[in-house]
Amino acid sequence: MNILMIEDNESVAEMMQMFFLNEGWEATFKYDGKEGLDAFLATPNEWDMITLDLNLPSMDGMMVAREIRKVSQSVPIIMLTARDSESDQVIGLEMGADDYVTKPFSPLTLIARIKALHRRSEIAETLTTDRQEETQAFDIETAHFKLNTKTREAYLNQKLIEGLTPKEFDLLYTLAKKPRQVFSREQLLQLVWDYQYFGDERTVDAHIKKLRQKIEKVGPQVIQTVWGVGYKFDDSGIA
Template identity: 60%
Template structure:
């Protein structure tokens, strides 16, 4: 991602009023925004020159191709492009589906333009921090692990997770960062707000479904190797604990 003042954003949105409203706020930040009004147009615009875009805001309910299919095709072209999904749909299953195909964040309509701007800035900061951290640990030996608990080993440089020496496959960047954050402090309870701030880089705005959806997908992947290590603390949040495995 470029510095904030130079961001070029592709907004995929069939609601003209929403696109026009966001265009005003985007311009106030000194950023540039292109608009695609349907799924086909979005994929064609992105495929023509993927490097020109720093971030995509993507409506889930689109004509011609829905947001899920657009996310799949866009991520096939550029797996690292940041995507924030915008949708009036709110079911957990739809959120999990969207996040599972490559979206980094999920914002429910109606939304505040200023809140979306804050999400974009937070996502940019998070990516820059992760890039800097990767560079800072590049001189570590390949066989080292950043976190080692009773049963789990995690390498941030290699994005590798081992449970009793069995590799956990297909963990997305956000799922990895959630696990890494909690595993650094086993048995500590993290609220959804703390996880949003630590992993996504913004304060808690009530979008707890974003955390819940990622946790659900992460659990499914961990449980394939027998790693039932993320516990729900009802009314509070989540914690990592592999002492009873």
């Protein structure tokens, strides 16, 4: 971790520097509120953790936290103070602190709180990233249609096409990834069912019929019949 410690007590800073080094963390120390804020603003994406004293020269910790939160909502902040009243703790948290440690404190306690807050921050960031990937990383995306092979979901005009069976989804994906290309029934049997099929080709027609019924519940039909040949996906005519 890269820690910014804004603390006017140099003895406390020197003590914590030894513990930070023991953890393999890098730390920058500022002894003035304005200097600490300037250090953050200079490289706001560089810091993994901020420890912030409440009583600081030139600008107190409440003001520093408020200004930091205008730039970053995600960087973790632990506020340190000799005050222990409930009102001070509430105000500190309202100003944007994620945790609150009162002085005098054990260095090991602060280290443990930093680790716990950092873990929570990493988990929250991972969950946010996963949700964004699931939402945004569509394998197929047009003005009207979206399909995600990871979540196995398809949308038409922003509406989920519900109840797709595995084969219906695979059939829709096969057609949609090559829009307006006509596929014969034999080709679809080979691509979707993964084998050459020389029997009744109506198995494709049956799946197409069910797939169309589910698509029509959310929007216009995008699977078209090309008479005498087969089927194609085409959403270009949707208004």
